[in-house]
Amino acid sequence: MTHTEFRTRRWGPLLGLLLLSTPSCGYDEQALVPATVDEDPSLPALAIHGTKLHAESFGDPEKPLVVFLHGGPGGDYRSVLHLRTLAAEGFHTVFFDHRGAGLSRRHDCDEITADSYLGDLEAVVDHYARSTTKPVAFVGISWGAMYATWYTDHHPERVRGLVLADPSAFTRSELDDYFDRLFQGLDVFGEEFKDAASARRLVTPDDHARADFLVLTASPVIDGKLGIDSARPEPVWRNGAAAQTCLLAAAGDFDWTKNLARYQGRALFMRGDKNEVHTLAHHQRLAAHYPSARIVTVPGVGHDMLYNAPTQSLELIRTELNAAFSGGAP
Amino acid sequence: MSRSIMAATAVALSTLVVSPLAGAQALNPARFDDANHIVSGGFGVDGPITADVSYAPIVPFPLLDRRLALPIRFFLPMRPYHGDYGLSTGAQLATIGRHGFGLSGRLDLSLRRESTEVASFTRIGGGLTFLGGYFRERGSVALELGWEPGLATRVSPSDSYKRQTYPGAHSTWMGFGNGFLRAGVQGVVRVAGNTELTLRTGVTRTEQLNRMDLLPFYAMVGINQGF
Numbered sequence: 001m002t003h004t005e006f007r008t009r010r011w012g013p014l015l016g017l018l019l020l021s022t023p024s025c026g027y028d029e030q031a032l033v034p035a036t037v038d039e040d041p042s043l044p045a046l047a048i049h050g051t052k053l054h055a056e057s058f059g060d061p062e063k064p065l066v067v068f069l070h071g072g073p074g075g076d077y078r079s080v081l082h083l084r085t086l087a088a089e090g091f092h093t094v095f096f097d098h099r100g101a102g103l104s105r106r107h108d109c110d111e112i113t114a115d116s117y118l119g120d121l122e123a124v125v126d127h128y129a130r131s132t133t134k135p136v137a138f139v140g141i142s143w144g145a146m147y148a149t150w151y152t153d154h155h156p157e158r159v160r161g162l163v164l165a166d167p168s169a170f171t172r173s174e175l176d177d178y179f180d181r182l183f184q185g186l187d188v189f190g191e192e193f194k195d196a197a198s199a200r201r202l203v204t205p206d207d208h209a210r211a212d213f214l215v216l217t218a219s220p221v222i223d224g225k226l227g228i229d230s231a232r233p234e235p236v237w238r239n240g241a242a243a244q245t246c247l248l249a250a251a252g253d254f255d256w257t258k259n260l261a262r263y264q265g266r267a268l269f270m271r272g273d274k275n276e277v278h279t280l281a282h283h284q285r286l287a288a289h290y291p292s293a294r295i296v297t298v299p300g301v302g303h304d305m306l307y308n309a310p311t312q313s314l315e316l317i318r319t320e321l322n323a324a325f326s327g328g329a330p
Numbered sequence: 331m332s333r334s335i336m337a338a339t340a341v342a343l344s345t346l347v348v349s350p351l352a353g354a355q356a357l358n359p360a361r362f363d364d365a366n367h368i369v370s371g372g373f374g375v376d377g378p379i380t381a382d383v384s385y386a387p388i389v390p391f392p393l394l395d396r397r398l399a400l401p402i403r404f405f406l407p408m409r410p411y412h413g414d415y416g417l418s419t420g421a422q423l424a425t426i427g428r429h430g431f432g433l434s435g436r437l438d439l440s441l442r443r444e445s446t447e448v449a450s451f452t453r454i455g456g457g458l459t460f461l462g463g464y465f466r467e468r469g470s471v472a473l474e475l476g477w478e479p480g481l482a483t484r485v486s487p488s489d490s491y492k493r494q495t496y497p498g499a500h501s502t503w504m505g506f507g508n509g510f511l512r513a514g515v516q517g518v519v520r521v522a523g524n525t526e527l528t529l530r531t532g533v534t535r536t537e538q539l540n541r542m543d544l545l546p547f548y549a550m551v552g553i554n555q556g557f
Contacts (some may be wrong), residue, residue: 025507030501199451217449
């Protein structure tokens with residue numbers, strides 16, 4: 001017996017046990033969640049600003065640039081992809097899953113920072129604009145509407161139009177207030193809460209796939225207050241748990257309203273009348289940060305307005321973007 | 331060796347070999363010498379809001395010249411759906427000094443089943459818990475450190491998840507590396523005769539010390555009846 005054989009025979013079982021104890025749990029990650037751009041090269045992707053984003057664009061690049069920003073943080077653009085039809089109406093439309101979200105590359109918390117997120121969006125806009133000065137308009141839902149405001153606060157002169165559907169907050173204090181209202185009166189005896197809490201005793205979030213999968217089990221907990229139609233849920237590809245958990249914590253005591261007074265473009269706030277959290281008063285408070293903003297309530301829907309009221313939403317967005325790029329008065 | 335001792339040894343050894351758990355009721359090891367049976371009931375937060383009942387015979391364990399508790403526990407979410415349940419069995423031993431200070435160790439093996447909108451889960455888990463504290467017949471208070479590894483967990487995505495979210499989803503087994511840790515306190519106070527009130531509370535973290543969202547803590551109150 002050689003020395004190597006001896007060591008293998010003696011320590012082999014122990015090594016095997018240690019390998020079984022590795023964080024991967026030895027399971028098929030893609031059994032639970034779809035592959036990201038790092039695992040599936042067939043997905044449309046954009047390598048930029050030190051990451052790799054799931055991204056695609058539609059329409060003539062010479063036309064006015066409109067970037068769609070999904071919810072979350074950590075969500076994806078699957079539920080707003082139907083708005084790509086605007087490409088046929090004279091807009092260059094861009095969709096991408098944010099850093100660590102959707103089908104984009106996964107990052108640990110230390111790479112999901114305020115700087116990296118703002119830098120990503122600046123890089124994406126410049127990439128699709130093919131310049132650093134071409135105007136851009138944003139259509140953002142929930143977190144995406146916050147992200148759009150964040151960019152606008154840094155580049156008020158560059159943004160031509162904004163459609164902000166149910167933004168949650170533009171400052172830390174507003175966000176704290178929003179979460180207070182969101183989680184107030186949560187039904188901890190309800191099935192949704194039980195499902196989410198139980199799942200966390202059965203699968204732990206020690207790798208990205210498991211953590212992302214667990215996010216899905218918690219989503220229905222707040223759907224009722226947000227007026228989301230459980231019979232017609234918004235489709236998602238994959239949630240990014242690290243982005244959801246880490247980004248807003250990393251943003252610290254943020255205030256994305258300091259330069260909004262310099263923004264001269266249009267801002268349309270959209271809300272659904274079934275939403276008990278993003279109320280009209282909530283929107284009025286946020287809209288007051290903009291020099292000129294208007295609020296439209298879409299009847300019969302909640303936070304899922306872009307998906308579950310597609311015709312009304314598309315019409316509002318189309319009208320707003322046409323006015324923004326034609327130089328219409330705010 | 332008598333058959334009861336052999337059976338107790340077999341249970342203790344099998345839990346030692348298999349090692350995984352599920353939140354257990356609080357037993358006061360100082361009672362192991364004067365009670366032959368302890369039945370318990372409790373409720374609180376441990377993952378979901380949970381209710382449990384358990385029964386623990388106390389048997390001699392001559393190998394270590396101790397008495398051994400062999401708890402069997404049945405636990406449910408307060409509002410179970412779709413046949414959710416949990417079962418665990420284990421063994422608890424203690425060494426208590428003359429002044430009441432002591433150490434106790436506990437091993438558990440558990441089976442837990444849960445169905446949700448996204449997936450159904452079946453988990454064979456284990457538990458290794460150490461208690462260090464002050465144990466008297468009239469009451470005890472102890473620090474608790476626990477490790478609850480998943481031995482094998484079957485995750486089966488639901489049809490609605492496949493239909494609405496990810497058509498490529500399919501069932502998978504997870505092995506080790508899917509467990510969590512507990513750190514907390516547990517106290518037992520004898521209130522009348524052989525009746526005790528119990529409290530366990532503390533925080534949970536994953537095996538890699540990551541935070542567990544939603545309810546990253548546990549707090550269970552209960553009642554023990556010895557006889």
